[in-house]
Amino acid sequence: QVQLVESGGGLVQAGGSLRLSCAASGRTFSTYGMGWFRQAPGKEREFVSHISAGGGNTYYVNSVKGRFTISRDNAKNTLYLQMNSLKPEDTAVYYCAVAYGVRYYTRDDYTYWGQGTQVTVSS
Numbered sequence: 001q002v003q004l005v006e007s008g009g010g011l012v013q014a015g016g017s018l019r020l021s022c023a024a025s026g027r028t029f030s031t032y033g034m035g036w037f038r039q040a041p042g043k044e045r046e047f048v049s050h051i052s053a054g055g056g057n058t059y060y061v062n063s064v065k066g067r068f069t070i071s072r073d074n075a076k077n078t079l080y081l082q083m084n085s086l087k088p089e090d091t092a093v094y095y096c097a098v099a100y101g102v103r104y105y106t107r108d109d110y111t112y113w114g115q116g117t118q119v120t121v122s123s
Helices: none
Strands: 004-007 010-013 018-024 033-039 046-051 058-060 068-073 078-083 092-099 117-122
Touching (some): 004 092, 018 117, 033 078, 046 078, 058 068
Parallel strands (some): 010 117
Antiparallel strands (some): 004 018, 018 078, 033 046, 033 092, 092 117
16 A cells, blocks of 8 residues: 655745645555646546656646646655646645556546645636
């Protein structure tokens, strides 16, 4: 079992930046892919980004391409999401999750989830 703890959320003005972190337990962090999802009030949880186990492949939803960057430090068992040029529509609870398979776009592709961290972007 993998335990995930997100941090780094907060309140920021439009155009600002935040960096989210996700600390994972266990010794096998470098063997599985990781993703970020987000859920705004009254909306479904949606895919934001994914990174492969070794960090060589990354994927983003179109709405964050060019603004968000996913990365990982396998030596520290930590996943990151650098968010720049934030917009009010980025406001949501952000979750990190573990994907053991090659699929990464839907919630069903992920096995373990963190508790989420709130990101609020004011206009």
